[in-house]
Amino acid sequence: MIPAPFDYVAPSTVDEAVRALSEAGEDAKVLAGGQSLLPVLRMRLAAPTTVVDLGKIAELRGVRDDGDAIVIGSMTTHYDVQRDPLIHDHAVLLAKATATVADPQVRHRGTFGGSLAHADPAGDLLAPALALDAEMVIRGMDGQRTVPAAEFFEDFFTTSLAPEEILVEVRVPKHTGWPAHYEKFNRVAQAWSMVAVAATVRAEGGTIAEARIGLTNMSSVPVRARAVEEALVGQPATADAIRAAAEHAAEGTNPTVDGNADVEYRQHLARVLTGRAIEAAVAG
Template sequence: MIPAPFDYTRPARLGEAVRALAAGGGEATVLAGGQSLLPMLRRRLTSSSLLVDVGRVPELRGVRETAGALVVGAMSTLHDIHHDPLVLRHAPLLATTTAMVGDPAVRHRGTLGGAVAHADQAGDLNAVVLALDGELVAEGPRGRRTIPAVEFFVDHLTTALEPDELLVEIRLPKLGEGWGFHYEKFQFSAQTPTTVGVAVAVRRENGGVAEARIGLANMGGTPLRASVAEAALAGADATEAAVARAATTAAEGTSPGPDPGAPPGYRAHLTRVLTRRAVLAAAGLRQRRTSLRTGSPLAEEEGQG
């Protein structure tokens, strides 16, 4: 299909981009990597009177560090993030997960800010930002403000950004010694959305689990934290049995939407299985696995449903 008519502007600086959004009167749309927006425009699933292409804005690219945080520019591509030494050092969960999104063409064009602002509940990177207690920095005519990830994702494809605000950077806390990370996902093919994704950060201390953070993709209208499982893991022994017990609670409080190929009960079971695997890997109790793309992920843990 052909998109509905729209105007187009390509600002060269951040201030120009903010002014262009404000001039759009709430009807303008930011074009980042375009991997989600352009197909939606072609199919007329969405429309816009003005596209503000921020691809040439230098202030939105790159990775830097502060005393306590890793700061990722919203227009940093997934390819660049995956290979960035600061990300590899301070946010290995993000580095690993970017390599599991789409294919090389998507990763060279797609951006972290575009993925987060799109707010797809099945987005792998949204679950990662949530699990890492990230913060999203927005800029608009009223200045800058920082939004915690837990408040950023409001509903399906809806964020806390105002219509005239632009996401400029993502801040992730530096997690020090004792932390382990892992991402597990299941999807039916590389071209289909993630059926269930589980992002895990675990801090071990004195032979036990001191803290766990678990972000879930595609288990509700937004990415979710598996708070019941996190509480069950905090203070637990770092053993396979303890992790298995906590993982049985991973789907509590979730509300997966309808999907003919993956009904809610099946996805809840996937959540328990993948949480168990991800926590074991993050805690160093099992060899790290690659993501599951095809076939049944259930055979290894048939008794864990």
């Protein structure tokens, strides 16, 4: 199917992009890697009056060290996130999760910021960003603001971004040396997660000192498994202790029902996958 007609703008700076969005109004759409937007345009599930392409804005690409955090430009591709040495040193959970996104072709075109701004609860990068206490840096006509991941995701495909705002970068606090794992359950390779678990832990002398656990597709937004984190702290990094903590994984979740699974099955998956993810993370 051919998309409905629209105006196309390809700015070279963030300020130009923000201005273009402001002038176009609420019916404009931002084009990042295009892996989510282009299919809905072709099927006419969206009919924007203007498409603002961020592909020419060099300042939105790359990963840099910023003291106690690493900063990921919103237009950095999944491929580059997956392989960046700063990510592997200070936020390896992101590399582990990114490696499961779709297939190599999508990872070469799709972008880190585009995935977060799309806010699909089955998307594989939302829960890791939440677990790592990432912050979203947003630019609009009124200037720049920073929003914690816990406040950025508001509902299905809905974020705190205003129509004229752009996600420019993501700040991720360093979790240097924290082993991590992303455990994903899907029906077929490259499919969306039915449920997935992002886990990263810090152990001292065989005891779990800190833990960060995020759940994918267990609500309309990514979920932080706080009860599991609290149950893990101070416990020995043994299979029995981990499984006991993982039994809390479904607490506070509100998974959807679809053709893949009902509520009870998704909550069962959350408990099982959480145990697997933590055990794999502890094992390094």
